[in-house]
Amino acid sequence: MSDDRNNNAGNVDDQVLQWVTYRLGDETYGINVMQVQEVLRYSEIAPVPGAPDYVLGIINLRGNVVTVIDTRARFGLPPEEVTDNTRVVIIESDEQVVGILVDSVAEVVYLKSSEIDSAPNVGTEESAKFIQGVSNRDGELLILVDLNKLLSDEEWDELSSL
Amino acid sequence: MSFDVDEDILQDFLVEAGEILEQLQEQLVELENNPEDKDLLNAIFRGYHTVKGGAGFLSLTELVEICHGAENVFDVMRNGQRSLTPELMDTILQATDVVVDMFEKVKMREPLEAADATLVETLHKLSNPETPGENIFGDTQEEAPVAEPEPVVEEETFELEEDTAATEDPAELIEDITEDEFEALLDELHGTGGAPGASATKAPAPAPTPTPAPTASSGGEEDITDDEFEALLDELHGKGQFGGEAAAPATPPPASPAPAAESAGDEEISDDEFEALLDQLHGQGKGPGVGAPKEDKPAEKPRVKVENTKPEPAKAEATAAKPAAKAPAPAKAESKPATPAKAAEPAAKKEEKKAAPTAPQPETTVRVDTRRLDQIMNMVGELVLVRNRLISLGISINDESMSKAIANLDVVTGDLQGAVMQTRMQPIKKVFGRFPRVVRDLARSLKKEITLELEGEETDLDKNLVEALADPLVHLVRNSVDHGIEMPDDRQAAGKPRMGKVKLSASQEGDHILLVIEDDGKGMDPDKLKDIAISRGVLDADAAARMSDVEAFNLIFAPGFSTKTEISDISGRGVGMDVVKTKINQLNGTVNIDSQLGRGTRLEIKVPLTLAILPTLMIVLGKQTFALPLGAVSEIINMDIKKTNTVDGQLTMIVRSKAIPLFFLGEWLIRGPKNIERDKGHVVVVQMGTKQVGFVVDALIGQEEVVIKPLDALLQGTPGMAGATITSDGGIALILDIPSLLKRYARKAIK
Secondary structure: OHHHHHHHHHHHHHOEEEEEEEEEOOEEEEEEHHHEEEEEEOOOOEOOOOOOOOEEEEEEEOOEEEEEEEHHHHHOOOOOOOOOOOEEEEEEEOOEEEEEEEOEEEEEEEEEHHHEEOOOOOOOHHHHOOEEEEEEEOOEEEEEEOHHHHOOOHHHHHHHHO | OOOOOOHHHHHHHHHHHHHHHHHHHHHHHHHHHOOOOHHHHHHHHHHHHHHHHHHHHOOOHHHHHHHHHHHHHHHHHHOOOOOOOHHHHHHHHHHHHHHHHHHHHHHOOOOOOOOOHHHHHHHHHHOOOOOOOHHHHHHHHHOOOOOOOOOOOHHHHHHHHHHHHOOOOOHHHHHHHHHHHHHHHHHHHHOOOOOOOOOOOOOOOOOOOOOOOHHHHHHHHHOOOHHHHHHHHHHHHOOOOOOOOOOOOOOOOOOOOOHHHHHHHOOOOOHHHHHHHHHHHOOOOOHHHHHHHHHHOOOOHHHHHHHHHOOOHHHHHHHOOOOHHHOHHHHHHHHHHHOOOOOOHHHHHHHHHHHHHHOOOOOOOOOOOHHHHHHHHHHHHHHHHHHHHHHHHHHHHOOHHHHHHHHHHHHHHHHHHHHHHHHHEEEOHHHHOOHHHHHHHHHHHHOOOEEEEEEOOOOEEEHHHHHHHHHHHHHHHHHHHHHHOOOHHHHHHOOOOOOEEEEEEEEEEOOEEEEEEEEOOOOOOHHHHHHHHHHOOOOOHHHHHHOOHHHHHHHHHOOOOOOOOOOOOOOOOOOHHHHHHHHHHHOOOEEEEEEEOOOEEEEEEEEEOOOOEEEEEEEEEOOEEEEEEHHHEEEEEEOOHHHEEEEOOEEEEEEOOEEEEEEEHHHHHOOOOOOOOOOOOEEEEEEEOOEEEEEEEOEEEEEEEEEOEOOOOOOOOOOOEEEEEEOOOOOEEEEEOHHHHHHHHHHHHHO
16 A cells, blocks of 8 residues: 555656746746747737626737736636736647737746645635645645636636626 | 447548539439539449448448449440440439448448448349440450459459450469569559568569469469458548549549559559569669569460550550650659558558659649638638738828838738638539539439539638538429420420520629529519419418519519419429528528519629628617628618608608608617717618618718628527627627618618
8 A cells, every 4th residue: 555655656756847936916936848839028909899707819829829917817816917027928738829928927936746735725715716736835825727728618608608 | 320430531431422422413414414523434344433432441331232232333334345324323322322321321420231232222223234244355445445254353353454465375374464463563662661672482573474383373363352352442532532543633532642553443554664663663673674584484375465555554554545644653652662661551652642742743732621711711801800900000100111111011912812712712613513413413304304404613712601602503493494494395385495494593693693594494483473373371362463574573482382283392382482582581691582473583692702891881880880791771861850750650751753761770789878860861772672661870081891700609600690890999799680680770770
C-alpha cells in the first residue's frame, strides 16, 4: 500500500509541467504553457455588438480574427483600466484560438505534479469552476486555470440562452 | 460487405462513381429523346460498367448486381437488339435510383441491402436479346458492334468473334488459343512471373502465335468463369474501366493503362485488333521474330489471323475506330511485361493504378482537395489585404518608385486572385445536369407535357455557390412545373401549344451570375395572391390594395404562403419559397419575380460570382468601422432631420417619394454613452427584397472588397454579424448581416 503510493508519487514527480503565470487583481494565475500561443501587448479591441458581456471584442492577429475575452468578467472581478502592463494572452484550446485580457504576464514556472493541490474553495462559486488546482510557491498561491472549462460548456449555455 | 479496403480506393471510387452517376441521370433523359443515339447508349453502358467495376473491386456485391443488370440491358440495346420503350426507360431509371441510393449508403458507410429482386429480374429479362446464334456472325463481319448471345460473358464474346473471323476454322481451336493467349497476357500484366513457364502449353506464350498445344490446355482454361474473368479485368484496370474504348475513344474515362485488356473486354473489338494488341503487349521486341515463322505457314488458320494483323495494324485500329488515344497505350503496356520480376501481383496492380491517370488521357488534370483550395484562397485573401494596406500607405508616402512597386504588386495580386478564384469555379452544368431528370419525372407523374431548355450551362461560378444553389433551383423548377405549366388540355384550350416549356438559363453579368427560370405557363394572378395573403393573415386588406403587382408576386416568398389548396408531395406546403429566398439571401443574392397572367412567370436569381470576397461599403459609427454588403446598398443620401417624420413612433424619411423607416445604427451597435447627433451623418438606403430601410451612419469610408473572416465559435451566431474583416489600415471591421440585424434590433426599437 505504502509502496504503491511511493511509486505513484515517484511517477508523478517525473511530470514537470510549465505554467505561464499572469496577474489579475491581487492573484496570480497559471496556464499550461502548452496552451499558450503567444502574448501580445494590448491593442485596440473592436467590440462586437450583441456579444456576451465577457467578450471584449475581436482583434486582428496577423490577418486572423481572434476573439478576446475578459477574464475579469469571467472570474467575477471588477473591471480595471488598461495599463502598460496589460497583455492579451493568445491561448489555444480544443482548436479554438482565443485571447484573454490579463493585467500583466509574469513568468514561466516549473511545477511538479506533486506540488499541485486540488482547488480549495477559492474565489466565488462561478470562478471556482475554471480552477484546475492551486500551488503554493514561495508563500504565494498560484491558481491554475483549466482553460478547457473556461471556454467551454458555460459559454455555450450562455450563448444559446441569448 | 466490408469497408476494410483501402480507404483511398474507396474515396476514389466515391468521387468517380459519383460523377458518373450524375452524368448518367442526364444521359438517360437525353436518351429518351434520342433513343437511337449509339454514342449515348455506349456512354451509358460504360457508365454502369465503370461503377460496377469499382463496386466489384470493393466487393459491394449488391451494387454490382444491379449495375450489372442495367449494363446488360444497355448492351443489348446498343447492339440494336432491343429498342427503347418508356417502360424500359422507367425500369432503367428505377434501377439508377437504386444505384444512387446504394451509392449514398456506401458514402455513409452503411451496409447495403440487396436490390428489389423483381427489379433485378426485370433487368435480366430485358437483357435477353431475341435472336442469338445467327445474328452474331452477321453483325461481326459487317461492323464493329458485335451481337453476342450473352453480353455478360465477355470472354465468350470474343471467342465468338474469333469464330466469326475465321469462319471455316474449327472454332474450338481458336477459342482455346485465344484464351490461352489471353491468360498469358493476363499473367504478364499481373507480373506473376509465371506466365512464360506457367505450364507446358503456355511456354511459348510470350509470343503471340497460337501455341502448339492449345487443345491440351483448353480444358483448364475454359474453367475460368466470366466472373473470374471480369474480376481479373477489374483488377487490371484498377477501376474496371473496360468499357468500349473502341467505340468512343475520345471519352476521358478510359484512363486505363492496359489497353489490351481493355479492348479484350470490349465486345466490339475486331479480332485483328485484338491480335495486334496482343502483339504489342507481348512485347514488340519479340514481335518480329515470332511473326516471321508465322508467315511461313499461312495455311494454318490461327496464324492466318496473326499474319493479317501484322501487316496492317493500322487498319485494325482504323476499323475499330480507335484513334491516337491508343498509341501511347501500347508503350505503357509494353513496359509491364518487361518487368515481370515484380512478381507480386498487388505490386503490379498498384503500378498500373498509378499509371492509369497518365496513360491515354490527353488532358492533364489533378484532383485537389477543396480544403486546400480554400486555404490558398484564404492566403490570397491575406495578400489582397496586405496589398490594400500597402496602397493606403503608398498614398501617404508619395514616393514614385514605391508607388510603382505597389502598382506592380497590385496587378500581380489581382491576377493571382483571379487565377485562384478560377480554380474554384465550376460550370453550373453540375446543377443544371440534374434538371432534365427532375422535370421528366415530374412531368410524367403530373401527366404534363414539358420540355426543358437549358442555356448557359458552361457559365462558371464558385464551387460553394454551385452546391448552395442546387436546392433552391430544384425547388423553383419544381414549382414552375407544378404550379406554372398547365395541363396539356388546358393549354390547348388557351391557344397554347400542348407542350409546356421551362427554360433555365445562366449567364454572367459583371461580377454577378444571373439565373433565370422561365416558364410559359399560366402565370400568377396578383389579385389572387393578395386574397390568399389576406386570408392567411400575412397581409391586411388595405395594405393589399396599395400593393403593386411585383410586390404581390413577392408574397409567395412569405413564410407560410402557398397558393395550392391541396398539398401534394411536390409542392404546396408553403415552406419552400420562404426557404429559397432565405437561402439565396444568405448567398448575398437576390430573387426577382415577374409574371404575366396567362403568359408565364420569370424568376431571376442574382448571386455574386464568389462567396470568398465580398464588396462592401465601409461605414463609421462612433470610432468603429463596419462593413455593409454593397449588394444591398441602393443609395446614399445626406441626413436631413427636417425631411424626416415620425410615423407611429418610427422615424421615417421620404426617399424618391416613398416613406422608408430610418434607424440609427449607432444606437444599436455602439456600446457606452450615446451622444448621437441626430441631424448629422448619412443615410444609407438598403434594399431587402422589396422593402427599403435607411440606416443613419456617422461617416462613410468608401467601397472596399473584403475577405470574410468568420467569427470564431464563441461569437458565431451573434445576431447581426456576418463576420469580420481586416481593413486596409490593419484595423478590424465587422461585417453586418442586414436581415439578421433588423430582426434583432428593429423589433426592439419599435417596442
